[in-house]
Amino acid sequence: MKVSQAFKLAIRSILGSKLRSFLTMLGMIIGVGSVISLVGLMQGVTNYIISTFDDLGTNMITVGITNTDTRKVDVDDMYAFVKENNSLFQGVSPKISTRYTIKNGSTSMTTTVNGVGEDYLRINNLELSSGRFIQYADIKNRYNGCVIGSYIVEELFEGKVSVGDTLKINGQVYEIVGIQEEESDSEEHSTDDIIYIPYTNAARLSGSADISSYVIAAHNADIVEQGEAVLDTYLYDILKNEDLYNISSMTILLETITTMTSMLSSILGGIAGISLLVAGIGIMNIMLVSVVERTKEIGIRKAIGAKKRDIMSQFVIEAALISCLGGMLGIIFGSILTRILGNAFGIEAAPSANTVLMAFGISAAIGIGFGYMPANKAAKLNPIDALRSE
């Protein structure tokens, strides 16, 4: 008997008892649906976390250097290094971060003052609402110009400030050359609670001649690790001591998060997978009942010349078909559920093609695996006994 014929028989048998077939499939539908939606949701959560971290600068490498009398890495060295490795890095900026008291007339407050280079704006994807950023000339001339964040605008100037106004940083008068676009709702200690000045000025303000800290931007987060390695080699060659510098980035954090979320999705997928197993047992149970119910039919078929494999394929294909149909409905159900839950949680969750394929493969395998035993039982029936049964 051909396989197509066995399919036809199986379809007819499934349609012949619709309610029972559906109830048998239900386990499969729920199992596959939950695997798909849980894994899809976890994927969504992971993507959400990663994109959140991306905004914080996952492509950034922070370098701290302690220069000694004999071994030194200065600003020019760092710029030269980054230029040499421009396949990895898109830019570098010194970063001297200190908290100072700033004043506008009689109003005063404390904020973070970052001494940075002219590329800082670009490599951090910052934007200005008016004016300009710190420029090379400012740095070279140690010009007292600054760029202020929106929190400063609100707190120190009550919103009324424009490019060309002045303020005092640690007692020195600075001209406001630019205003940064609001980044994080103008809150205290946020990225809006900030002032940028030329790093040369910042070095002088802090009273140290050396620049000890830099941020280097890689082209993307994926090559950060490679960039770190190159940087490490470079710094070690000059400083000859690992304690004199440190390199850090968010990649390790990111990796940890990815590992954790993928572990979580495996666990959730596994738990959902248990329901697939239960569904498989359900199918086996129904198929066993079906074999008993159809003993007479099997007897007739055998008497008329059905071979073992004819009976076998009839039942295995029926089980596999129920399972696959359930699997397909489960995929649809799971996909819809993923989107609904994703919307409810505000996550962009979509079932992955891999999960869908895997779920379908597993459901087919379960159908065949759990259908085998009942089918084998049917195939082994003695035709005389089977014919005699009612």
Added chain:
Amino acid sequence: MDNTKGAGFLEVENVKDNGIPLIQLIDIHKIYQMGDSEVRANDGINLTINEGEFVAIVGKSGSGKSTIMNIIGALDTPTSGQYILKGEDVSRMKGDALAEVRNRLIGFIFQQYNLLSKQNLIENVELPLLYAGVSKKQRRKLAMEALRKVGLEDKWRNYPNQLSGGQQQRGAVARALAGNPSLILADEPTGALDSKTSSELLNFLKQLNQNGNTIVLITHDRYVAEQANRVVGLHDGKIIFDQSVEEYRKQVKA
């Protein structure tokens, strides 16, 4: 009976010239183990049936006629002895080989018709052809032909429960005929039919026999047995008579 055995052997001698007999049962024993005791359902049966014969095997329940039917039908194999069906030794075959023999050589007619209720008539008739691997088109053609022979060609779409008992049994006959088997084996074919449809069916079987089909009919009913040309009587697993229908009628009267 001595002369039965003799006649059987004689026939074997005779047919050697013009080919082998269809059925040769040689010293068939079928022994069931029931706890400590053994039941000899068939106890040394020798029987030869040639092509074109219409043989009734009669006996009361427990006579061993069902057992011999299972063996002749290749549904079961003897404990000892030889069963040669159309030159093939069936007695040592197993599972799928027996299934193939049944499919190729035997058409069954059962007491309870045994049509598959979820398939319509033509699909039922096609069933042996399906397992024989006949193409769909050819299946339909042969099945339709078989239905025409039994006069049910206009009912081919009907499901068994839409047919009368007689029609169902004729459908079963069509199924038995579809694969053009060498032997039609009917097990109490009229057992579930009223007397009118019974005699119709028996007439039909007779007609089939006249057209050259070999028929073996198992029954406990004297009247049914009288429709055959040759009657073999079984008792306690042994053949107690093997005679022409005329002799049988005489014996019954006496």
